[in-house]
Structures are given as structure tokens and as C-alpha cells.
Amino acid sequence: MLRGLLASLLLAGACADVAVKDDQGRTVSLKQPAQRIISLAPHLTEHLYAIGAGSRIVGATNYSDYPAAAKALPRVGGYNSFDLEKIRALKPDLIVAWPSGNPARQLEQIESLGIPVFYDEAQKLVQVPTVMERLGVLSGQEAGGKAAAAEFRSRLAKLEARYAGKKPVRMFYQVWDRPLMTINREQIISDVMHLCGAENVFANLPSLVPTVDEEAVITANPALIATSGEASNKVNWLDRWRRWPRLAATARQQLYILPPDLLSRMGPRLVDGAEALCQVVEQARQ
Known part of the structure; x- marks a missing residue:
């Protein structure tokens, strides 16, 4: 029973x-x-x-x-x-x-x-x-x-402790090339940028994934430009910025292609993407 x-x-x-x-x-x-x-x-x-x-x-x-x-x-x-x-x-x-x-x-x-x-x-x-x-x-x-x-959460806390109070780095994150697209402060990648001590130069735009022009990026003059994806597919995306030697990111050779999918997907590997982004932000900071 x-x-x-x-x-x-x-x-x-x-x-x-x-x-x-x-x-x-x-x-x-x-x-x-x-x-x-x-x-x-x-x-x-x-x-x-x-x-x-x-x-x-x-x-x-x-x-x-x-x-x-x-x-x-x-x-x-x-x-x-x-x-x-x-x-x-x-x-x-x-x-x-x-x-x-x-x-x-x-x-x-x-x-x-x-x-x-x-x-x-x-x-x-x-x-x-x-x-x-x-x-x-x-x-x-x-x-x-x-x-x-x-x-x-544990890995996130370690990143927060490591990069808290660091000198901010002005950054442009390129989502797409033609048309030229980026993110505002509400998009989760911008939150990753903030964690690393990077300042999103287009944070205040109203659209989540806004279209911008080349002149707006040049005027913003970021110290770091990054995108993500397969390097073979994205290298020409960064070539357009090499045509502007006075652009801070170009002058300092701070143009990066981050591993594919780590930042563009809001899944468990997003913390891997955060670690990768924080590393390039730190390099730009130096």
C-alpha cells in the first residue's frame, strides 16, 4: 500500500x-x-x-x-x-x-x-x-x-569586477555594411559594450538597429570600430574605414572582427562574446 x-x-x-x-x-x-x-x-x-x-x-x-x-x-x-x-x-x-x-x-x-x-x-x-x-x-x-x-552570472560578475571604473572607449559597432547599420542603447550588444567600458557613439538614436551614414561615423570619431562574423566575409566592411586615416580607430589600428554569433545571439554564448569584446576594448584603451 x-x-x-x-x-x-x-x-x-x-x-x-x-x-x-x-x-x-x-x-x-x-x-x-x-x-x-x-x-x-x-x-x-x-x-x-x-x-x-x-x-x-x-x-x-x-x-x-x-x-x-x-x-x-x-x-x-x-x-x-x-x-x-x-x-x-x-x-x-x-x-x-x-x-x-x-x-x-x-x-x-x-x-x-x-x-x-x-x-x-x-x-x-x-x-x-x-x-x-x-x-x-x-x-x-x-x-x-x-x-x-x-x-x-558568475562569469558576468567577473567581467563586471574587472572592467568597472575603466576609462571609457568611444566605440562604433557595425551590424551591416550596405546600408550601414548599428545599434542604439536598447540593443543587448550595447549593454555588453557598457559592461566592457565602451561608449556606444550612437546610443541615443531612437531605432533599435538604426541606419547611419559614413559621415555620421566620421563625425562621431570612435576610437574603436568592431563587427562580428566570419573574417573572410567581413574584412571588406572594415576596409571602408581604412580610407579615412584621420579617423581615430583607423589611426590607432583599432578595427576588429569578433567571432561569429557570439554577440549576435542572445543565448548562453553571449558571455563568451562579452569576454571577446572586453578584450578588444581593453586593447583600444591601452
Whole structure:
């Protein structure tokens, strides 16, 4: 009898509702931890693997390529276009999405199917580990979520302690080349810049990812210019600044290409990107 009672209690615990609030302030509630998850952004795929829920992913977007196991996941489309029929056929019990990078109309269609959706819209470094914790609850990997979040926070704290009070370095972060695009203070990379003691020269622009012209960059005269991606694809992006020898970043040879995806994805490797960015900021500071 006692054994049966314990079994019943364990079963009840396993089937208990799990619920968290997402970044749109909505409560996402499941009857039990998700067993079949579709990720609609590469950084969310990385989050799920980091917390130990990779085996529960049944579908992901085209650019979900990290870790290596993610390359074998069934594809449900790109950032801006999903195969709704394939999503339905995969029978997910949870979809994790990125409102800034996913089409609102298709997200509404997914919700109309009755599939629970968790929205991640982290805008600050301190919000990133909370995503791992909440996904840990929803996927039944609460311990893994807490452990991954703790590691992220620990590394972040070390960077904060190391670079606090350092002399600021005026910086231009180049998102795209033609048209020339950057970020304002609300974009999470700007938060990384602030952590490292870099001053975003376009922090006050109203758009999250504004378009600027070459003359505006020259007038701002940053001491450091950086972008991220494969060096073979981005070297010509920096060549345009070498044509301006009086530009402070050019004169001081402070033009950098950072490792791909580390800063552009709001996942667990963002702290790796922060470490890489802080290193080049420190070099420019010297």
C-alpha cells in the first residue's frame, strides 16, 4: 500500500502543472513539462541544449547550428517564414519564439493552433540567465536551467569586477555594411559594450538597429570600430574605414572582427562574446 501511495505521489508530481511568465508578461502554463519543443530562433536552441533539454527539441529554424547536434534537427523554416503545416505535423507541446526576429502574423497563427508559446525578448545581459531558468521549468530541466544560469552570472560578475571604473572607449559597432547599420542603447550588444567600458557613439538614436551614414561615423570619431562574423566575409566592411586615416580607430589600428554569433545571439554564448569584446576594448584603451 505504501509503495502504491508513493508511486501515486510521484506520478502526480510528474504531471503537475508548470508555469512561468515570459517576456511579454504572459503566463505560459503546461499540464506537464514539455516533451516536444520547437525553437524558432538559434539562440533559443542554444539555451535548450545548455540546460539539458536538447533531446526534447523536435524542430528548429534554419540557422540553428550550435551545438553540433542542432545541425541534425528537423527544419521548420527561417526567421521570417515558417512551415506551419510542418510545425503542426511535429506535434509540439511548446514553442519558444523571439518576437523581434519572428513574424508576428505567423506567431499569431501558431497561437491559434492552441500550441503554448514562450516569448524571449531579453534586452539586458542580466535577463539572459532568467531565460535559461524559465525554460528549465517548462522543459522539466529546472536543475540544468539553474546551473547554466549560475555559470552565466558568475562569469558576468567577473567581467563586471574587472572592467568597472575603466576609462571609457568611444566605440562604433557595425551590424551591416550596405546600408550601414548599428545599434542604439536598447540593443543587448550595447549593454555588453557598457559592461566592457565602451561608449556606444550612437546610443541615443531612437531605432533599435538604426541606419547611419559614413559621415555620421566620421563625425562621431570612435576610437574603436568592431563587427562580428566570419573574417573572410567581413574584412571588406572594415576596409571602408581604412580610407579615412584621420579617423581615430583607423589611426590607432583599432578595427576588429569578433567571432561569429557570439554577440549576435542572445543565448548562453553571449558571455563568451562579452569576454571577446572586453578584450578588444581593453586593447583600444591601452
